[in-house]
Amino acid sequence: MAEKKIIAVVGATGAQGGGLVRAILKDGSSGLTARALTRDVNSDKAKELGSLGAEVVAADVYDVESLKRSFQGAYGAFCVTFFWAHFSPEKELAGATAMARAAKHAGVEHVIWSTLEDTRKWVPLSDNRMPTLIGKYKVLHFDSKGEADRVFTELGLPATFLLTSFYWTGGSPETRTVSRLSSATLGPGDLSNGQGSILE
Ligand SMILES: NC(=O)c1ccc[n+]([C@@H]2O[C@H](COP(=O)([O-])OP(=O)(O)OC[C@H]3O[C@@H](n4cnc5c(N)ncnc54)[C@H](OP(=O)(O)O)[C@@H]3O)[C@@H](O)[C@H]2O)c1
Numbered sequence: 001m002a003e004k005k006i007i008a009v010v011g012a013t014g015a016q017g018g019g020l021v022r023a024i025l026k027d028g029s030s031g032l033t034a035r036a037l038t039r040d041v042n043s044d045k046a047k048e049l050g051s052l053g054a055e056v057v058a059a060d061v062y063d064v065e066s067l068k069r070s071f072q073g074a075y076g077a078f079c080v081t082f083f084w085a086h087f088s089p090e091k092e093l094a095g096a097t098a099m100a101r102a103a104k105h106a107g108v109e110h111v112i113w114s115t116l117e118d119t120r121k122w123v124p125l126s127d128n129r130m131p132t133l134i135g136k137y138k139v140l141h142f143d144s145k146g147e148a149d150r151v152f153t154e155l156g157l158p159a160t161f162l163l164t165s166f167y168w169t170g171g172s173p174e175t176r177t178v179s180r181l182s183s184a185t186l187g188p189g190d191l192s193n194g195q196g197s198i199l200e
Pocket of ligand 1: 141
């Protein structure tokens, strides 16, 4: 039987990465297997992924050497950043850059970069209808991800840019409550009243 291709998954104990790891492990016919990256291989979530069949390895997105080790031998890498852990666009860029460099170093054949639009393409900094934040952003966690697309492109990585928009399990406990209420009453995909307010 052919050896399974390894997909190294950043954020494996989280929403996006966790969903991917479980989907890979559930599909026995895909020819793929999951390597779960976590900062703590001994956490309950990490151990659970191990018990499902994932290879669990230690890595931090701000430690490029740990990423290089974790991506080594992998066919693919799923890359995601963690804006809500620090609220810093600079850290988003640093993490994305480290993952892109590690993927290049490891010779990964397919990178999925979980990104969002750089809103400044549509609302330039000169447009005062939206405030400019920290001197150079309109929407911090969108613009920094969109800006990081360039790093993957410039390194010549075979990359797919995944734009996840909004997912129901994401965000804070408060937005999760709003999501649950809204999806129960409206169905997915119709959270806004068209004027920027969240319907409850
Ligand atoms: N919520 C939404 O609707 C939505 C929509 C589009 C995009 N996004 C973006 O999605 C991203 C968050 O993804 P998510 O929802 O999957 O995250 P999440 O569920 O909050 O999980 C984050 C996971 O990342 C790991 N992590 C945190 N810091 C790390 C670091 N320095 N190095 C390595 N791993 C680290 C943690 O695992 P360990 O503790 O095991 O290391 C944690 O389990 C954000 O950048 C956000 O902007 C969210």
